[in-house]
Amino acid sequence: MDTAMLYALRDPLGVPAHPIIFLILGVLTWALHIAAVHVLLGASGLTLVGALNKNAHWRRLADAMVGTAKIAVSVAIVLGVAPLLFVQVIYDPFWYTSNVLSAWWVIAFIAVLILGSLALFAFYGLNSKMVQTPKTRCPGAMIAAIALFLLVGFIMHALSVQMLHPEKWMQWYAPNGVVDASGRALHEYNFWRFGFFISLSLPVIGLWLLAYRRYLQGRSQEDVGYLDFVRGLALRLTSIGGVLALGLFVGWMLTLPNNVQSFATSLWPMLTVAALLLAVATPILLGKKLDQGIYGFVPFAVGAVALIVLGLLREMLRWTTLFGVHGYNPFDYKLHMDWYSTLLFFLTFALIGGSVIAYLLTVSWKAGQTKGMYVASPLVNRMGTLGIATLAIWIIQYFAIGLWVAYTG
Numbered sequence: 365m366d367t368a369m370l371y372a373l374r375d376p377l378g379v380p381a382h383p384i385i386f387l388i389l390g391v392l393t394w395a396l397h398i399a400a401v402h403v404l405l406g407a408s409g410l411t412l413v414g415a416l417n418k419n420a421h422w423r424r425l426a427d428a429m430v431g432t433a434k435i436a437v438s439v440a441i442v443l444g445v446a447p448l449l450f451v452q453v454i455y456d457p458f459w460y461t462s463n464v465l466s467a468w469w470v471i472a473f474i475a476v477l478i479l480g481s482l483a484l485f486a487f488y489g490l491n492s493k494m495v496q497t498p499k500t501r502c503p504g505a506m507i508a509a510i511a512l513f514l515l516v517g518f519i520m521h522a523l524s525v526q527m528l529h530p531e532k533w534m535q536w537y538a539p540n541g542v543v544d545a546s547g548r549a550l551h552e553y554n555f556w557r558f559g560f561f562i563s564l565s566l567p568v569i570g571l572w573l574l575a576y577r578r579y580l581q582g583r584s585q586e587d588v589g590y591l592d593f594v595r596g597l598a599l600r601l602t603s604i605g606g607v608l609a610l611g612l613f614v615g616w617m618l619t620l621p622n623n624v625q626s627f628a629t630s631l632w633p634m635l636t637v638a639a640l641l642l643a644v645a646t647p648i649l650l651g652k653k654l655d656q657g658i659y660g661f662v663p664f665a666v667g668a669v670a671l672i673v674l675g676l677l678r679e680m681l682r683w684t685t686l687f688g689v690h691g692y693n694p695f696d697y698k699l700h701m702d703w704y705s706t707l708l709f710f711l712t713f714a715l716i717g718g719s720v721i722a723y724l725l726t727v728s729w730k731a732g733q734t735k736g737m738y739v740a741s742p743l744v745n746r747m748g749t750l751g752i753a754t755l756a757i758w759i760i761q762y763f764a765i766g767l768w769v770a771y772t773g
């Protein structure tokens with residue numbers, strides 16, 4: 365596929381803000397997406413192991429982790445939509461072609477995701493008393509949920525890799541000159557790359573467990589035996605998972621396509637390995653400090669930064685492939701600056717996102733720290749009212765400006 369053809373596939377309307385904004389937001393939101401995916405997969409895995417165990421600590425952990433997985437699946441989905449929007453704005457010739465070539469799987473993605481979420485919720489509904497009873501009902505539902513989530517991730521992986529191979533599109537579309545418009549095949553994947561992204565669930569859930577443990581320490585009379593159990597498990601998951609992920613990362617770099625092989629020895633893989641090692645080492649470096657102040661939350665925060673570095677590496681590999689090899693530059697996209705939508709996006713994020721998230725976090729933090737019934741203070745109530753008020757103002761301005769443009773424009 366020559367460069368001119370790739371440019372011809374672009375949206376003639378251009379983009380509403382400089383492409384670098386979409387690129388940066390794409391990297392950041394993908395890092396958040398994959399962090400939520402890691403928490404989802406890690407928590408689901410721990411739920412399964414705990415649910416099949418009779419040990420009281422494991423059962424308590426399974427009970428907590430199924431609640432975490434339930435929320436993480438919603439967060440992973442919401443935070444998956446964001447990079448989806450950004451990637452299709454600046455890389456539309458590649459993303460859409462990759463999607464159309466595997467259209468059947470793109471549509472199946474939604475069904476598989478719904479089935480996976482239903483299986484998770486079914487398990488949760490059937491096992492609301494895991495702490496009290498040694499019996500687990502229908503562990504198969506949890507196994508199915510994990511398998512279906514992995515399939516969802518694999519579809520996204522194949523789409524992400526296929527978009528990097530425009531030179532193979534014609535051969536996939538018309539193998540031996542015979543058009544295959546079924547969209548039933550996933551044409552390109554790399555198990556090292558996929559395995560690496562998935563294996564990071566182990567260290568990430570380890571770092572998450574340390575934060576969970578610190579959160580529990582805030583309660584009075586917390587079971588010390590359980591806290592020690594969580595700490596030991598978290599450190600094992602972080603270190604063993606870290607080594608496994610490192611091995612798979614090396615495999616990914618060694619199996620890069622010939623035309624971008626030099627990327628493996630560039631600065632980006634080194635930076636990524638350094639950031640991941642730092643995240644894995646942080647709990648060990650902090651030692652006993654993990655029990656003080658906000659230190660227990662620091663390892664997860666360092667992990668989140670490491671995932672942003674990983675997101676950057678992933679983006680640089682895409683850049684090296686699409687610009688370096690195929691001559692496609694997303695930064696020369698035709699720009700039709702739209703200040704209203706750009707400002708609205710950032711203000712919505714800062715004001716509505718900020719006020720509503722601050723309220724939700726405060727309520728869940730305080731409720732978790734309270735034994736018995738939690739009653740919100742007047743200040744917390746005011747935060748809630750402020751969140752609803754900003755949302756109402758947003759809706760009014762949205763329709764007011766829309767109608768004004770429609771009737772005066």
Ligand code: HEM
Binds near residue numbers: 445447449518561
């Ligand atoms: C819940 C199960 C999910 C899992 C396990 C998962 C996993 C992954 C993985 C491993 C990747 C990286 C693939 C690669 O680069 O090789 C990825 C990328 C991506 N995921 Fe997810 N994902 C899930 C759900 C979703 C959902 C529901 C959406 C959107 C609604 C989504 C949107 C994306 C997008 C857009 C990318 C690629 C972004 C880009 O190329 O810049 N994911 N996902």
